[in-house]
Amino acid sequence: MASNMDREMILADFQACTGIENIDEAITLLEQNNWDLVAAINGVIPQENGILQSEYGGETLHGPAFGPTSHSTAASSTPSSSSAFRHVVPSRQIVERQPRMLDFRVEYRDRNVDVVLEDSSAVGDIKHILENELQIPASKMLLKGWKTGDVDDSTVLKSLHLPKNNSLYVLTPDLPPPSSSHSGALQESLNQNFMLIVTHREVQREYNLNFSGSSTIQEVKRNVYDLTSIPVRHQLWEGWPSSATDDSMTLAVSGLTFPCHRLTVGRRSSPVQTREQSEEQCTDVHMVSDSDGDDFEDATEFGVDDGEMFGVASSALRKSPMMPENAENEGDALLQFTAEFSSRYGDCHPVYFIGSLEAAFQEAFYGKARDRKLLAIYLHHDESVLTNVFCSQMLCAESIVSYLSQNFITWAWDMTKEANRARFLTMCTRHFGSVVAQTIRTQKTDQFPLFLIIMGKRSSNEVLNVIQGNTTVDELMMRLMAAMEIFSAQQQEDIKDEDEREARENVKREQDEAYRISLEADRAKREAQEREMAEQFRLEQIRKEQEEEREAIRLSLEQSLPPEPKEESTESVSKLRIRTPSGEFFERRFLASSKLQVVFDFVASKGYPWEEYKLLGTFPRRDS
Numbered sequence: 001m002a003s004n005m006d007r008e009m010i011l012a013d014f015q016a017c018t019g020i021e022n023i024d025e026a027i028t029l030l031e032q033n034n035w036d037l038v039a040a041i042n043g044v045i046p047q048e049n050g051i052l053q054s055e056y057g058g059e060t061l062h063g064p065a066f067g068p069t070s071h072s073t074a075a076s077s078t079p080s081s082s083s084a085f086r087h088v089v090p091s092r093q094i095v096e097r098q099p100r101m102l103d104f105r106v107e108y109r110d111r112n113v114d115v116v117l118e119d120s121s122a123v124g125d126i127k128h129i130l131e132n133e134l135q136i137p138a139s140k141m142l143l144k145g146w147k148t149g150d151v152d153d154s155t156v157l158k159s160l161h162l163p164k165n166n167s168l169y170v171l172t173p174d175l176p177p178p179s180s181s182h183s184g185a186l187q188e189s190l191n192q193n194f195m196l197i198v199t200h201r202e203v204q205r206e207y208n209l210n211f212s213g214s215s216t217i218q219e220v221k222r223n224v225y226d227l228t229s230i231p232v233r234h235q236l237w238e239g240w241p242s243s244a245t246d247d248s249m250t251l252a253v254s255g256l257t258f259p260c261h262r263l264t265v266g267r268r269s270s271p272v273q274t275r276e277q278s279e280e281q282c283t284d285v286h287m288v289s290d291s292d293g294d295d296f297e298d299a300t301e302f303g304v305d306d307g308e309m310f311g312v313a314s315s316a317l318r319k320s321p322m323m324p325e326n327a328e329n330e331g332d333a334l335l336q337f338t339a340e341f342s343s344r345y346g347d348c349h350p351v352y353f354i355g356s357l358e359a360a361f362q363e364a365f366y367g368k369a370r371d372r373k374l375l376a377i378y379l380h381h382d383e384s385v386l387t388n389v390f391c392s393q394m395l396c397a398e399s400i401v402s403y404l405s406q407n408f409i410t411w412a413w414d415m416t417k418e419a420n421r422a423r424f425l426t427m428c429t430r431h432f433g434s435v436v437a438q439t440i441r442t443q444k445t446d447q448f449p450l451f452l453i454i455m456g457k458r459s460s461n462e463v464l465n466v467i468q469g470n471t472t473v474d475e476l477m478m479r480l481m482a483a484m485e486i487f488s489a490q491q492q493e494d495i496k497d498e499d500e501r502e503a504r505e506n507v508k509r510e511q512d513e514a515y516r517i518s519l520e521a522d523r524a525k526r527e528a529q530e531r532e533m534a535e536q537f538r539l540e541q542i543r544k545e546q547e548e549e550r551e552a553i554r555l556s557l558e559q560s561l562p563p564e565p566k567e568e569s570t571e572s573v574s575k576l577r578i579r580t581p582s583g584e585f586f587e588r589r590f591l592a593s594s595k596l597q598v599v600f601d602f603v604a605s606k607g608y609p610w611e612e613y614k615l616l617g618t619f620p621r622r623d624s
Helices: 004-018 023-032 037-042 073-077 123-134 182-191 217-228 275-282 292-297 330-345 357-365 387-395 398-407 418-432 434-441 473-560 596-605
Strands: 051-054 060-062 085-087 101-108 111-118 142-144 165-171 193-200 205-212 235-238 260-267 374-380 408-414 450-456 461-467 573-579 585-591 616-618 621-623
Touching (some): 004 023, 193 217, 205 217, 205 387, 217 387, 357 374, 357 418
Antiparallel strands (some): 101 111, 142 165
8 A cells, every 4th residue: 555655646646647637536536546556547548659667566558648748748858857757668568458437427307317437438428328218319418517618429538537426417408398387397497596607708707696597687787787897788798598589588488508507798899880790799689788778777877867868767767675664564664675685686585584673682582592593684775786796696695594594583674765774773772882873874885785793692782793795605604603603602601501590490499399298298187187086076976975875765764664573572473694795694583474575675774775786595595
């Protein structure tokens, strides 16, 4: 295995021999060949113009590394060159070139097709494979996505120096859209986002602009005017499709390549044109725009105000205001702001909080510490030259929209009208203090739009950052992330304090609950004792009443008994001896003529009522 130093030398020699300047691509090719320099070069350079020998393994190599067109000729001719290659005498030992496989993922509408080919294949071979997969004639396909621009079907893949993994897409402009529904396909195109790569010819600068399919060509040209300062009627365009015949057309129906289309714009050198130039420009109306709207836009160059030209009021030429003037309800004003913002810049934009600024504070700052967010206040101004670019390129960038939705509550206000501006400055003074209000008051129109980052602290609201409109997406994201770092540190402290406070409150609640349960247990115990005592008293009363009743009955029976006959009585007398359950004995004499009830009454008078006891004879044993 080669060391790090050896790999650096192998990488340098590989780039010198192949002319591949992209380090990542060169490393990828070397790793595919396990850092075998000879095999890697064989995989890139055709073996036609001679033999090279490597000092790394003593192998020979066919290749043009030292031919007239070699990128390393200068390096190899210098005695002090660090190249590891030298001229050698041709030998029979030839390293055979192993085919290099390339992977392509080709996208067509809602399908993805994976194609694997050798680098010796041609571009047309990819189309033939796609013809079988997609059931589309190869002649109707436009294969796009090549880093080197458009290529012919006969182009050999090896000559393009492609990486192993590639992504392409197929366009079929000559074929009708899917048969589902033309209106449905059109609606889908209107919702798509087009990436326009616009090259400013004079300064050789590229702009990557995102537009929704519902945007018009006129809106594109006006945005380019903001970026390049070339008035629309002075713009000279290249790259618009021939089907784009009117600046009022939407991008969805203009025939642009989706998802990416290249355009070039420059400034007309002179308003005077030759007849041949005029005829040539008539074939492509988008080379020079002659839109009436552009004349209005550039009328100020000739000393005529755009609001006065042809007697047309300026308010009729401008877009609808973002926010009504002197709106009584902030929620209604924000609803109009959101609707107008969507109509201008598309649906991919921050989610604006609908409600008053106080309600936005409540939503962002006054929930649980873990749920709190930063508050972002977007201040719009229609008269600033930076507004369109900031909104379309920065504020509507997917990365910014996603980051704001996750970490911020976003509230907006339109500062274009003086009444709305004064109203916001009043709110600003009330919530942030006079210093912040004065800072915003002194901002010039061209410094708008502004983006305020607000963090809620225990007893006040702190403005962390004021971002002006003259920024980039990366800078805006960095400043948002920096504010988020400050907020996160404060949020962690707030969460810690809140957790400690909740822990104390939980302990207090638990103690209060334990005390309450103890009181309830004592009260329940006391009530149970009182009930038990009351029951015992009641039972005792019943028992006493029953005993008194039984005693009264006993006395009554005792008094009602006939007198006991004497032993000397001449009448027939029976003497009965009665044993009680406790073992005691009662004796009494009864007249033989007395009824058995007299015996029962006698036993009852001794405390043994016949309802509860039986009187049994001993022999024979029987129940009386």
